[in-house]
Amino acid sequence: MRPAVLTGEHFMTGDVACAEGAMAAGCLFFGGYPITPATEIAEHMSARLPEVGGTFIQMEDEIGAIASVIGASCAGVKSMTATSGPGFSLMMENIGLAICIESPCVIANVQRAGPSTGLPTQGAQSDMMQARWGSHGHYEIIALAPSSPQEIFYQTITAFNLSEKYRLPVLIMTDEMVGHLSERVIIPDAKDIKTVSRKRPKGRKDRLKPYRPGPDGIAPMPIAGEGYNVHMTGLTHDERGYPVMTVDAQYEMMERIIGKVRKNLDDIIRTESYRLDDAEIVIVSYGVSSRTCLAAVDEAREQGIKAGLLRLITVWPFPEDQIRNLAEKVKGFVTVEINLGQIHLEVERCAGGKAPAFLVGHPGGTIIPPERVINTLNEVF
Amino acid sequence: MKQIKKPSSHPLDDLLRLDRIPHIWCPGCGIGTAFSSCLTAMKTSGIDLKKTVMISGIGCSGRGAGYVNLDSYHTTHGRAIPFATGMKLANPELNVIVFSGDGDLFAIGGNHFIHAARRNVDMTVICVNNFNYGMTGGQVAATTPYKAKTTTTPLGNSESPFNLPLLAYASGATYVSRWTILHTRDLMESIEEALLKRGFSFIEVLAPCPVNYGRRNREKPLDSLRIYQERTIIKNNAHPSELDIDFEKGVILGKFIDQDRPTCTEMYDKTCRPTDLSEESKAA
Numbered sequence: 001m002r003p004a005v006l007t008g009e010h011f012m013t014g015d016v017a018c019a020e021g022a023m024a025a026g027c028l029f030f031g032g033y034p035i036t037p038a039t040e041i042a043e044h045m046s047a048r049l050p051e052v053g054g055t056f057i058q059m060e061d062e063i064g065a066i067a068s069v070i071g072a073s074c075a076g077v078k079s080m081t082a083t084s085g086p087g088f089s090l091m092m093e094n095i096g097l098a099i100c101i102e103s104p105c106v107i108a109n110v111q112r113a114g115p116s117t118g119l120p121t122q123g124a125q126s127d128m129m130q131a132r133w134g135s136h137g138h139y140e141i142i143a144l145a146p147s148s149p150q151e152i153f154y155q156t157i158t159a160f161n162l163s164e165k166y167r168l169p170v171l172i173m174t175d176e177m178v179g180h181l182s183e184r185v186i187i188p189d190a191k192d193i194k195t196v197s198r199k200r201p202k203g204r205k206d207r208l209k210p211y212r213p214g215p216d217g218i219a220p221m222p223i224a225g226e227g228y229n230v231h232m233t234g235l236t237h238d239e240r241g242y243p244v245m246t247v248d249a250q251y252e253m254m255e256r257i258i259g260k261v262r263k264n265l266d267d268i269i270r271t272e273s274y275r276l277d278d279a280e281i282v283i284v285s286y287g288v289s290s291r292t293c294l295a296a297v298d299e300a301r302e303q304g305i306k307a308g309l310l311r312l313i314t315v316w317p318f319p320e321d322q323i324r325n326l327a328e329k330v331k332g333f334v335t336v337e338i339n340l341g342q343i344h345l346e347v348e349r350c351a352g353g354k355a356p357a358f359l360v361g362h363p364g365g366t367i368i369p370p371e372r373v374i375n376t377l378n379e380v381f
Numbered sequence: 382m383k384q385i386k387k388p389s390s391h392p393l394d395d396l397l398r399l400d401r402i403p404h405i406w407c408p409g410c411g412i413g414t415a416f417s418s419c420l421t422a423m424k425t426s427g428i429d430l431k432k433t434v435m436i437s438g439i440g441c442s443g444r445g446a447g448y449v450n451l452d453s454y455h456t457t458h459g460r461a462i463p464f465a466t467g468m469k470l471a472n473p474e475l476n477v478i479v480f481s482g483d484g485d486l487f488a489i490g491g492n493h494f495i496h497a498a499r500r501n502v503d504m505t506v507i508c509v510n511n512f513n514y515g516m517t518g519g520q521v522a523a524t525t526p527y528k529a530k531t532t533t534t535p536l537g538n539s540e541s542p543f544n545l546p547l548l549a550y551a552s553g554a555t556y557v558s559r560w561t562i563l564h565t566r567d568l569m570e571s572i573e574e575a576l577l578k579r580g581f582s583f584i585e586v587l588a589p590c591p592v593n594y595g596r597r598n599r600e601k602p603l604d605s606l607r608i609y610q611e612r613t614i615i616k617n618n619a620h621p622s623e624l625d626i627d628f629e630k631g632v633i634l635g636k637f638i639d640q641d642r643p644t645c646t647e648m649y650d651k652t653c654r655p656t657d658l659s660e661e662s663k664a665a
Contacts, residue, residue, distance in 0.1 A: 001655050028471070029467065029470065029471050031463075031467055050649075050653040050654045050655065051655060055470045055471065055649065056653075057466070057467075057470060059463060059466075059496070060463075060492050060493060060496040061492060063459075063460060063463070064460070064463035064466075064492070064493050064496070065463075067456065067457070067460040067463035067464045067466075067467065067493075068463045068464065068466050068467030068470070069467060070456075070464060070467065071436075071454075071463070071464035071465060071466065071467030071468035071469075071471070072467035072468060072470065072471035073467075073471075074454060074464075074468060075467070075468045075471035075472040075475065076471070076472065077471040077472070079467070079471070093457055094457055094460060096457075097456060097457050097460075101454075224434045224452040224454075224468060224472065224475055225431065225432045225434070225452065225472055225474065225475050226452075227431045228452070229450050229451055229452060229453075230452050230453075231398070231446070231447060231452075231453045231454075231455070232453075232454050232455065233446075233447060233454075233455035234455065234456065234457055235455065242398070242400075242401060242447070243447060243455075
């Protein structure tokens with residue numbers, strides 16, 4: 001029987017590293033449904049969870065999977081699911097429920113090329129806007145984009161921590177290439193892994209207002225069976241959790257669920273720079289494509305082009321201020337992603353016409369080679 | 382002006398969120414009766430109410446979770462059962478009750494129902510069957526009788542309805558019964574039995590929807606109750622294949638299935654847990 005944290009040096013795929021990251025984060029429930037190229041996460045969790053007292057269930061579809069995950073979370077257990085495009089589409093409505101009732105949970109999307117069934121075994125980064133806006137209504141969401149198995153391990157822990165801290169679903173937007181890539185993964189000692197659990201209410205059980213935010217803007221979360229007689233609903237609700245069908249209630253609820261992300265951007269947003277300090281051209285990328293860009297930056301520098309990389313670790317919320325600041329001083333932006341222009345639109349929006357923004361995109365199915373990035377740099381600058 | 386006398390307290394008050402009353406249910410609607418039978422059964426069964434949760438989907442019956450003064454979850458349309466499954470598996474100590482309507486549980490949520498029954502998740506599912514989608518104004522449902530008029534079958538329903546107890550039985554439910562809201566004592570006793578039963582229990586409650594269903598089918602509120610009295614036959618242990626709903630021929634009520642099968646959690650612990658871990662949990 002293995003412990004939750006498999007301390008040591010491993011050679012594993014991104015999918016398995018995601019599962020091990022979840023184990024290390026304290027995940028005790030996985031509700032899944034098989035789908036290429038995310039299935040290995042479910043397979044690995046099905047073997048690992050019972051070893052530590054957790055529960056795995058393969059549900060009847062992805063809608064059931066995400067619903068079970070939210071139910072488990074409301075019962076007080078850190079919970080997750082993993083899927084790919086078609087399953088991600090099916091999960092959208094209930095991701096909205098988790099946002100509305102403020103239930104923490106983690107959803108990994110190992111992206112493959114779409115639309116529809118698309119290229120099930122070949123990767124893409126084309127669900128990035130769906131991650132942002134796929135569920136109906138207006139909301140804020142957190143989405144991470146790991147670029148290696150080692151990073152998936154850590155980002156899955158980060159995803160759980162952010163989810164528990166901010167009481168909202170956190171998306172791990174990885175891709176088939178990273179998911180199926182085997183690399184060295186070092187898992188540290190359990191004591192060196194920082195995990196966060198949701199704040200729980202204190203005080204009289206009959207007086208709790210389960211949606212009254214604490215000083216940090218986040219309401220402590222009562223769980224089922226504790227005696228708080230909590231009510232949670234996907235209808236617009238007040239601090240008691242009761243449905244209230246008024247514009248005022250809508251204002252108040254939206255302010256809370258959007259504000260808790262917008263007021264904490266510094267805590268949430270994570271980016272990484274490579275040779276960016278003196279860069280005249282900023283390459284913006286994330287996930288597997290950012291690996292292409294590391295090579296492209298070095299090659300461009302050799303050719304005398306002052307390029308640098310801004311790698312997005314959190315894609316949502318988008319690092320708007322960082323792009324705005326860069327736009328004041330650089331010649332332009334090039335976004336590299338395996339879709340035909342999604343995060344590129346955000347870069348262009350935030351550049352606000354102060355610096356031109358170009359796309360090196362791909363319809364999906366393979367990675368973008370560094371040469372395409374170099375060629376674009378040579379063509380447009 | 383005449384003062385309205387403050388109503389005296391009701392024995393179920395402590396189980397209600399009184400600050401949410403009045404409820405949304407229409408005059409003549411049967412959901413309230415089914416709901417109060419459920420609350421009474423929860424009390425009389427002696428289950429630990431602190432460890433009891435009610436989960437609903439969307440629709441008129443789906444508002445049940447909003448009125449019960451327990452941990453209660455009003456989820457998305459059709460997804461009360463998978464939400465409840467996650468909750469039960471995450472904390473097997475909870476008593477899980479799903480209270481929802483026929484459209485929610487058997488059309489949009491039908492897939493989840495059959496799988497939860499197959500897995501024998503230890504929960505009680507109470508379906509208020511009012512033969513139509515009441516909340517959206519009376520559209521055809523998977524339970525609407527043949528030829529009945531609804532807003533989306535203005536010429537009459539051309540499809541056949543589900544026999545819900547047969548579906549539950551075939552899917553593996555360990556307790557299956559059907560009552561109407563006129564048979565409140567039987568209904569209450571049946572819910573009580575279901576709550577105490579380990580395994581997947583299903584109770585169908587036939588209920589009138591005079592505003593949206595009755596009025597389009599020449600059935601006044603009192604007519605529904607008369608039909609429930611005159612055209613029903615109580616036949617415990619009837620085979621589920623006999624349970625099609627046809628009030629012309631007579632509708633069979635009763636307890637049809639009461640069998641024992643290991644639950645989802647028991648089977649998981651036995652099959653998937655390392656031996657020393659399942660023995661630890663037994664000892665605990």
